[in-house]
Amino acid sequence: MSRSIELSDDVYAALEAAASAAGVTPAEWLKQRVNGAATDACPQPEVPFEVLAERFRAIIGQTRSGSGEALSVRHSEVFGDMLEEQRKAGRL
Numbered sequence: 001m002s003r004s005i006e007l008s009d010d011v012y013a014a015l016e017a018a019a020s021a022a023g024v025t026p027a028e029w030l031k032q033r034v035n036g037a038a039t040d041a042c043p044q045p046e047v048p049f050e051v052l053a054e055r056f057r058a059i060i061g062q063t064r065s066g067s068g069e070a071l072s073v074r075h076s077e078v079f080g081d082m083l084e085e086q087r088k089a090g091r092l
Helices: 009-022 026-034 071-088
Strands: none
Touching: 009 026
């Protein structure tokens, strides 16, 4: 059984260009995407997402800076403050 869908000319042109670049027909290109071939090229990480500060929590504050403050206790707050300073400065 075969089905059809209507696409605008610009959408079909983009589909055709992508398929041509991949060396396949538009139908095959769509089939690969539907079957998950696109996700195989970019596998998901096996570890859960963590905030950078959380990944480095074991080492943040380990080196004494001379301030006497235990930065490792409030590492997320310190990291967030640093990011906010960078954002305000236009670096993020």
